[in-house]
Amino acid sequence: MNKYIELIKNSYSGYWNYLKNEILFQNQWDNYFYGLIAISLIVWTLEIIFPWRKNQSIFRKDFWLDTFYMFFNFFILNLIVFIALSNTAAQLLNDILKTVGLSLSSFQLYNTNDLPKWLGLLIFFLVSDFVQWNTHRLLHRFEFFWNFHKVHHSVKEMGFAAHLRYHWMEPVMYKSILYIPLALIANYSAQDVAIVYFFSIAIGHLNHANLGWDYGILKYIFNNPKMHIWHHAKELPEHVRYGVNYGLTLSIWDYLFKTDYVPHNGRDIELGFKNDEQFPKDFISQELYPKFSKKENL
Template sequence: IVISGVYTILGLLFAEVNLTASSFALINLSGWPQWAQLLVFFIILDFVQWFTHVLLHKYPFLWKFHKVHHSVKEMGFAAHLRYHWMENILYKPLKTFGVMLIGGFEPEQAYIVHFITITIGHLNHANIKISWGPLKYIFNNPVMHLYHHAYTLPEGKYGVNYGISLSLWDYIFKTNYIPEDSGTVEIGFKGDDKFPQDFIGQNLYGFGKDK
């Protein structure tokens, strides 16, 4: 609903000045086959999401909001949809405009890729032991994402395994970390025992000083 609303509002605003998503494209892929456009869209969007995810962990004021997602103490597909509402304000515009500037894709393509990535995200948050064998170097997986949520991170790291659907960005930029694949690792973050457990408390978290 949020995604649909954002694109609807943008579409109405752009229509007033005779603009479409393609008007912002640096590269015009309209002549490409539909499957190729969707593949490029998927790859570009995944990189933009990976980069944004890194920012959410790197900068303390963004990490405050992202903590809501990392406050889960047990993995499960529902954890994928547990996040602070501020992430939509910080996350979605960068993804939306980033992809528009790079590829000039239309909303219909965004819907298809969005639902594919949501499905993959549910799977990667599931409490199951799957790593995809040799394909783990391309595709994200539940074991890899489990270590993203790990309570104890490698020394000097503010996060690891930022991949959304694809893991290749983590291997390319050396942010990958899978010491073993037992699937038994404590998740959370330091001080999560004092993190708000109620709906209102979590949605207001990040606007005040840390206690």
């Protein structure tokens, strides 16, 4: 038990030092703090220059709430809970495997040093995106998970920062499901995978931005604003009532598994979900939803 307590303490101090170094710019090109700011400013500028919904304000509805969510979820949530939880879970799993003479590395499908780095990172990206696509489907398919995912779908006007408006339980689910698949294929440092994460952040921001782009023929590979807005549609036909267009970075999974749905130009469709007018509007109430919110479970 002392080992786990020490691990949790070290996780807090280690991530705090990491975050401090990010803010003080002591980390170089893989600086996620300023990388997030740079990507956000670039996509916001594109929204201002090429607005799809021209009557939507530059500071759209919930702009500042979503901006707060963006930094809270990307940095502060890790400091509060997620890094310590991840490290402890990983150590516990390894300790359990050790009791039968195994380790997680025993199950690795290949040695990353045996592959060209570009190929290893491509496999990392594809596996990660596919697992997250499936996790996203679960968030829509089961009521227990959907109650958490409603926070993300409470967005009423799309903009780049809506990308990172989500309930604190979502990364717990995503990372928990993703942990073992990545452990079986990847052994890369944060510096190695930085380009993958920056690319995913950029595509995620663009998907939610006030932009009317679909990237032409590349729409069948990459998620895009014209496709993703239908994922946020308030009303969908009965045959797709559990949701559509689940892709995070890649759209190819939706086309392969027939969950794609872009019936027409969705620029002016209403966003949200049934009874969303009763959904909590402030950060604290949304983060405590559904069990501890003053609003009833919708």
